[in-house]
Amino acid sequence: MLAKKLTINGVVGGVLTLVAAGFFIWTYSMRLRPMELFVPRIALGLIMLGGVLVILKEFVKPEIGDRLSKAFILPYAIGVSLMMWLYGWAFRNIGLITATAIGLSAWWIWVAVRDARRTKSTKGLTLRIIKLVVLAIVVAVVVQLLFVNLLGMYMPSTLFP
């Protein structure tokens, strides 16, 4: 009976409560004035209170709780985050136009080839890839003109444009 009531919603609420409680206890060993810790303690108190309310709601009425998606998207979240970081590193070290054009082209070529394999049809693939590469270059140039030339965004000197 108890196992049925322990929903993912409640477990996540419990984890958040425990983490906030840990931080809350930690604030008492910090070398800060009580007034500096007043609002942080309110914040952590609210997280704990919210977490406990979620647990209680789930425990008493698990049937009316939110249904959480079971799609396993975590690898995609990590992948997209890594891609963003990598692109951020690349345009500052390789060059804005180069990194943008290469990044977008690589992604679009991979998707186009994958689609061709999936549909088992390579007809028009080369032309499609050429169009996508041109689009990637156009986007890269627009980004350069907008952010660097028009808005004056700081760019470190790079080997390529």
Next chain:
Amino acid sequence: MFNFDMEAARIAFTTVFALDTALFIMIGIVVGITVGAIPGLAHSLPIALVLPFSFILPIHQTMGLLIGTYQGGTYGGSITAISFGTPGTSGAAATVADGYALTQQGKGKKALQMGLYASVIGGMFGSLVLIFLVVPIGMMAPRFGPGELTALYILALSLVVVFSTENPGKGILSAGIGFFLAIIGRDIITGGLRFTFGLRYMQAGFPLVPLLMGFFALPEIIKQIHWVIKDPESVGKIGDDDVDLMKKKEEGLTFKELLQSWRGITIGSILGTFLGALPGPGATLASYTSYSVNSQITNDPKYGKGSLEGVAAAESANNATCGATFIPLLTFGIPGSSIAALLMAALIMEGIPVGPRVVVDHTVVVYILFMLMLIANPFNLLFGKLLIPVFTRLTKIPASVLWPIIMVFLVIGTYAYNSRPFDIIICILAGLIGYFYKWYKLPDGPLILAFLVTPLFEASFRQALTIARGNYMYFLGSGISQVIWLITIGSIFLFLKKRKKITAASK
């Protein structure tokens, strides 16, 4: 009493009624309608993306761009709601039932035009209410000291938790996380380091723009990329031939039909303005409330199955919130919604300290905002009509092409904010938090509001305690404070009563 400042109005008029301002409003409207018409892309995303422009552009151009994007985006969400049964924004969700039913009956053009006209009328009404109410309320501002402001910020936070969710636990949790993110970095008074974990870059805390950009945009990018890889058939198909309205010769909306929907437009405009002025409810709740209230009094037997009045009720309400959302922002410095928070951020970045004194100290800026709100509506009408054929093509862009481009703009926009590479990491972290929020179904309003209000609350709270020498009774000292505390307690009681009703109804 406040006197109409003719000189300020003249300066604002000459600033706003210029070609450059009109151009930026037009760009904003086009961007807003275009992005709003893309399902899943909330119009807070383009606002977040254009936010860094506020560092470069003067205030009338920045706010023209943002207000145009806001009004255009609010209307744009209805386009896909009517055409494909897929709301472009959450605020257009109430439009789906009648709008899409009309499209299926071959009356899509009528529905789209009704959506546009109702949006413009609702938007105009909200803007006029803003103009007439903001100044009288703003005149009370000088009476607000640190004690009153502390009470006000607590009221705002309590209202958001109360109104934002059917699950109060998750609302409190969300507000708590917002509070916590806001206090990371240097203490605003003593400079002591809080929760920086020894990282030098964290001493500046979580900057607003990377946080907002990551929080809103990254979860959508993750979701779309997931579908591109996992189920390529399901993406990039929206808008294909079967519902291509532009190829069909359809009858447009007649003036008589527009007049027949007066009830829906009136209720939508009034409720949208009222709910938009409260912190929390936003366009989604406003359009649903208006649609539901109108369903109780309408004579249209087709209501819910293809009624133009239904479209009018929902659409006028969500656009009426646009002007009204500025009322708490300009009078008390409280952003009533996530989008208002973004607009507030833009004003702050332009050097306008949004708060109770803004009407008095920055009268020209306030007049500029009024005029921008008013003239954005006719532009919305114009571009709404012009862009209807264009949007159908845009919604056909496959997700695999569209989303990487948005990601590029997100990364560069974040970096451009401060030229600080660490901001990209902040943006990614905020995006992962945003993704967790979507998965765990936490309301985002309390986080954004708490994040923005916390520094203000902390400053006024500690200032008040210093003045009162630690006496907490100071917070109840003035009549204004007492009234605000009573409203806070009253709203919590009302909330509990409403919860009881919902529980009884569900049983």
